[in-house]
Amino acid sequence: MKDNSKIGLRTALIAVVLVAIIAFFVGTEAGGMVPWTTQARGATDYSKADLQPLFKAWELLDQNFTPSTTTATSTDEDRLWGMIEGLASSYGDPYTTFFPPKEKKLFDSQVQGDFGGVGMELGLKEGILTVVAPLEGTPASKAGMRSGDIILKIEGKDTVGISVDDAVSVIRGEIGTPVTITVIRGKDAPFDVTLVRATINLPTIKTTSRPDGVFVIRLFTFNANAPEKFRQAIREFADSGSNKMIIDLRGNPGGYLEVAVDIASWFLPVGKVIVTEDFGSKQAPDVSRSRGYDVFSDKVKFAILIDEGSASASEILAGALRDHGKATLIGGKSFGKGSVQQLFNVTADTSLKITIARWLTPNGVSISHEGIVPDIEVAVTEEDIDAKRDPQLERAAEFLITGK
Numbered sequence: 001m002k003d004n005s006k007i008g009l010r011t012a013l014i015a016v017v018l019v020a021i022i023a024f025f026v027g028t029e030a031g032g033m034v035p036w037t038t039q040a041r042g043a044t045d046y047s048k049a050d051l052q053p054l055f056k057a058w059e060l061l062d063q064n065f066t067p068s069t070t071t072a073t074s075t076d077e078d079r080l081w082g083m084i085e086g087l088a089s090s091y092g093d094p095y096t097t098f099f100p101p102k103e104k105k106l107f108d109s110q111v112q113g114d115f116g117g118v119g120m121e122l123g124l125k126e127g128i129l130t131v132v133a134p135l136e137g138t139p140a141s142k143a144g145m146r147s148g149d150i151i152l153k154i155e156g157k158d159t160v161g162i163s164v165d166d167a168v169s170v171i172r173g174e175i176g177t178p179v180t181i182t183v184i185r186g187k188d189a190p191f192d193v194t195l196v197r198a199t200i201n202l203p204t205i206k207t208t209s210r211p212d213g214v215f216v217i218r219l220f221t222f223n224a225n226a227p228e229k230f231r232q233a234i235r236e237f238a239d240s241g242s243n244k245m246i247i248d249l250r251g252n253p254g255g256y257l258e259v260a261v262d263i264a265s266w267f268l269p270v271g272k273v274i275v276t277e278d279f280g281s282k283q284a285p286d287v288s289r290s291r292g293y294d295v296f297s298d299k300v301k302f303a304i305l306i307d308e309g310s311a312s313a314s315e316i317l318a319g320a321l322r323d324h325g326k327a328t329l330i331g332g333k334s335f336g337k338g339s340v341q342q343l344f345n346v347t348a349d350t351s352l353k354i355t356i357a358r359w360l361t362p363n364g365v366s367i368s369h370e371g372i373v374p375d376i377e378v379a380v381t382e383e384d385i386d387a388k389r390d391p392q393l394e395r396a397a398e399f400l401i402t403g404k
Contacts, residue, residue, distance in 0.1 A: 081350065095341050096354050097163050103165070107165065116197035117200045118198070119135040120140035121311070122151070122167055124164055125336075127161075128150055131149040131150075131151065131309075132253045134146065135202055135221070136251070143195055147308045150184045151183060152182045152184055165353070179195055202221050203220050204229045205217060205230060207236050209242065213244060214396075214401070215236075215237045219248065219249055245303075246393070247303075247327070250307040250392070252310055253335075253337075254315075257313060263317055273287055273288075275316045275359050276288070276360040276364075280357075303327060304327045304330070305392055311336070315336075315359070316359055316361075319372055320361060324362060330392060333371045333374065334371040336370055338367025339355045340356055340358070
């Protein structure tokens with residue numbers, strides 16, 4: 001005989017799942033996410049969805065499941081969160097993630113900056129946990145982590161099937177404590193790296209005036225300080241008397257969209273398209289255009305350095321300036337992080353981070369997954385790294401001096 005109270009509970013919980021997915025609230029700007037203006041959307045017709053398999057599976061589990069250990073079994077709330085996690089993962093997008101109460105609390109603390117980290121941006125490439133870029137001056141950078149390193153294990157646990165957010169939540173922790181990761185690099189055998197968590201204070205910009213007359217602006221991140229720092233760097237460039245500039249975006253994992261738009265505006269006339277957010281069929285595209293600072297004459301020559309650690313806002317800036325014929329891209333293929341995430345509350349203590357759009361360059365090229373291939377590809381070998389040579393930077397300087 002069926003327990004009607006359980007069936008009623010299951011019905012209520014399924015309703016909560018469906019209502020939760022509909023009940024989107026305005027999210028916040030954090031990490032790779034951007035502000036969102038709430039717009040009316042048509043309600044989804046869930047009456048066409050056959051939920052009987054879900055009811056049947058829950059009933060079969062209730063009737064037949066016997067724990068294999070003496071540990072406590074899950075609660076109905078745990079099962080509800082599990083269903084939402086499964087629903088989110090079924091979309092097949094590594095950046096669309098559900099945060100149950102514990103994970104949401106941790107995520108919120110990370111967004112507010114109240115955490116210790118090791119200083120490396122992570123992403124998924126073909127489902128594999130990969131280092132996008134170690135950040136300058138951090139434990140990861142000092143330990144020799146590189147863009148493209150694959151993380152096989154964290155504290156001895158396999159990373160197969162792990163989301164980026166779950167990996168980050170394990171790696172981050174109390175300042176001064178160690179975390180050990182197992183890394184594979186190219187064809188080398190896996191090896192362990194122990195990193196000590198620290199407060200991560202990222203540099204923003206570094207400028208160098210080379211003896212050959214080439215001025216280099218190294219941009220480490222697109223944070224809130226970057227627009228003013230970039231303006232100061234441009235003043236330094238003008239004072240140097242040079243007409244040759246390299247913008248080095250290697251190892252720059254991105255940041256705020258608005259910062260990329262602001263920096264691109266120094267090079268482009270007002271109204272020129274910098275990037276388009278493509279929402280698919282959900283709403284009309286959102287086009288970001290140049291604010292028209294456009295301070296450089298045609299006599300100034302530009303090159304942009306990118307590599308597999310260049311992601312997100314770095315790819316937006318590089319793609320925009322190349323598409324408009326303002327800069328030549330030199331180095332290696334970029335990471336391919338061209339999507340926009342938005343944080344939505346499901347309940348007071350749970351949330352969903354959802355990919356809501358993808359970025360397109362002015363020529364309509366999708367940055368997601370494919371990345372950006374430079375105009376001049378230059379490899380960096382192990383011998384170059386050991387000898388502290390930078391063939392990509394030297395090739396960019398050569399291009400600006402000789403024109404080829």
